[in-house]
Amino acid sequence: MTPIQLYTYQTPNGHKASIMLEETGLAYDVHIVDIETGEQRTPDFLALNPNNKIPVIVDPDRDRTVVESGAILHYLAERSGILMPGSEAERIQALSWTLFQAAHVGPTLGQLWNYKIFAPEKIPYVIGRFETEASRIYRVLDGQLALHAHIAGDAYGIADVMTWPWIHAGLTKLGLALDATPALARWYMAVAARPAVLRGLAVPRLPLRESA
Known part of the structure; x- marks a missing residue:
């Protein structure tokens, strides 16, 4: 499996995604988006998330880019079968x-x-x-x-x-x-x-x- 690409920073919202990735055991690479220096407003990052917010994940195996931490968590639960609600x-x-x-x-x-x-x-x-x-x-x-x-x-x-x-x-x-x-x-x-x-x-x- 190709590692998921995580774009993040040291914030509570960023930690939602990194904690979830650790819980699922899915392989991932980390890309620091320094929001203190404005890297979230660069063209490269805006191409991933026009709303210029972290976290973002890119799943190369499924050709999916997911933004918004809640959507990321639900996606990773479905992707891994870990922490996925049953009924x-x-x-x-x-x-x-x-x-x-x-x-x-x-x-x-x-x-x-x-x-x-x-x-x-x-x-x-x-x-x-x-x-x-x-x-x-x-x-x-x-x-x-x-x-x-x-x-x-x-x-x-x-x-x-x-x-x-x-x-x-x-x-x-x-x-x-x-x-x-x-x-x-x-x-x-x-x-x-x-x-x-x-x-x-x-x-x-x-x-x-x-x-x-």
Whole structure:
């Protein structure tokens, strides 16, 4: 099998794809797209994804280019047969919770990251608004995980891979503690202990930048 080509960077969205590739065991090559220097806007990358976002995978054996992390995870599950939901009910749950991540978890924490870390002016109202919404989303996840071992049910699956990198970023980058959401904290630690998750979190290994 020809290795899948992964175009990515060290971000929560990029880690979804690298963790999933590690979970499936599919061979892949890594191409760093340095979004800090604007490589996602080059003509070569825009030919892969006109929306100039990572991650992107190219599967030479099937002549497929897949963009959007949720679509990539579903594609890789189908491609490998790993973490693929079995029954129709399980597939619907997996789809529902991957879309919940795409519509709520990532956008909310991404905006909080922007306004809390990168914005030249730290506006308390805006930061507070996204912190409040993040707390609400965490409570939704906590309620689901109080009933099930994993996000889409009792089995580990693509909804967990989709969501974990953003919860990790919230904890390590944004100071969003898990003290008030014990079921979410239990799940976070269980997923963090998976070897494939640790390997995927290390992708890509970025070169050291020279200091000015």
